[in-house]
Amino acid sequence: MRTDLIVTTSHKPDAALAARAAGFAQELGCALAGRHAEGMPVVFGRYPEAQKALIVQSARLLLVDRVGHEVFFHPNLGALRLRNLLRGHPDYLQLAMQLVPGESVLDCTLGHAGEATLCAFLVGETGEVHGIEGSRELGIVTREGLRVFETENRIINAAMRRIQVVHLGHHLEFLKACPDKRYDVVYFDPFFDVAVDMTEETMGALKAFGDHSILTLEAITQAKRIARRLVVVKTARWSELLAELGITEFVGARHRRVVYGTLSVSDSEKSATEG
Numbered sequence: 129m130r131t132d133l134i135v136t137t138s139h140k141p142d143a144a145l146a147a148r149a150a151g152f153a154q155e156l157g158c159a160l161a162g163r164h165a166e167g168m169p170v171v172f173g174r175y176p177e178a179q180k181a182l183i184v185q186s187a188r189l190l191l192v193d194r195v196g197h198e199v200f201f202h203p204n205l206g207a208l209r210l211r212n213l214l215r216g217h218p219d220y221l222q223l224a225m226q227l228v229p230g231e232s233v234l235d236c237t238l239g240h241a242g243e244a245t246l247c248a249f250l251v252g253e254t255g256e257v258h259g260i261e262g263s264r265e266l267g268i269v270t271r272e273g274l275r276v277f278e279t280e281n282r283i284i285n286a287a288m289r290r291i292q293v294v295h296l297g298h299h300l301e302f303l304k305a306c307p308d309k310r311y312d313v314v315y316f317d318p319f320f321d322v323a324v325d326m327t328e329e330t331m332g333a334l335k336a337f338g339d340h341s342i343l344t345l346e347a348i349t350q351a352k353r354i355a356r357r358l359v360v361v362k363t364a365r366w367s368e369l370l371a372e373l374g375i376t377e378f379v380g381a382r383h384r385r386v387v388y389g390t391l392s393v394s395d396s397e398k399s400a401t402e403g
């Protein structure tokens with residue numbers, strides 16, 4: 129049983145909310161802490177090893193830690209970028225992925241699912257977007273948010289509803305078990321080492337709870353096996369990561385410090401045969 133995390137509720141839960149909290153505690157394999165209208169310091173005081181708590185509230189899930197970070201689901205930047213796309217402005221994710229309706233995408237670093245929402249819009253109702261999140265509690269916050277969060281824009285809401293969280297845990301666990309050529313595009317957006325722009329600043333709270341593991345060559349090798357068309361990795365422009373992973377092509381605005389590295393699977397297969 130996990131002891132670094134507890135699940136609790138808002139101050140005065142009704143039976144349905146208490147039952148939901150119990151379900152999440154079971155799914156996460158951690159203790160369900162009764163709230164008894166107490167403040168979180170008191171609740172944490174009863175669980176000395178717990179560093180984080182998932183608070184089940186009637187309208188949302190809130191993830192907090194002992195030092196005061198908190199995160200809840202909000203489509204934020206993803207919704208903003210989708211609105212821009214709807215106004216006809218290009219987005220570098222789409223310039224990199226070139227998604228068309230009906231395609232399938234596996235997002236191996238789901239986070240708040242902002243970019244997965246863009247993908248879900250681009251592949252449309254006949255397409256498929258699956259997400260993996262390494263932090264199980266964060267993945268649950270995102271999964272539940274995608275199910276119920278309402279923006280004022282029904283296109284964004286519909287795109288969010290189409291995303292399926294297929295795995296809570298390290299992406300390699302899922303990739304290794306995935307059949308060859310299962311998805312058109314496989315995407316990675318791991319945390320950068322340093323904050324490089326506004327996109328990254330908004331990651332602050334996510335960083336407190338997220339999985340900071342380094343993207344490995346093994347994950348890219350698996351991704352190349354299960355992608356039909358493209359593997360895409362987002363990183364800082366000056367990062368060594370793309371070179372280390374054998375990715376030489378990238379897409380990104382000159383003035384932006386973030387780029388999307390692209391690895392065309394058919395090209396890499398061709399060069400493997402030629403080599």
Ligand SMILES: C[S@@+](CC[C@H](N)C(=O)[O-])C[C@H]1O[C@@H](n2cnc3c(N)ncnc32)[C@H](O)[C@@H]1O
Nearest residue numbers: 237239240241242243261262298299317338339
């Ligand atoms: C920079 S954020 C991704 C943001 C996302 N693109 C969005 O639009 O919201 C990175 C996310 O990937 C997750 N992550 C990092 N390494 C992972 C791994 N090995 N397996 C699964 N998830 C991972 C982190 O927990 C974090 O939520």
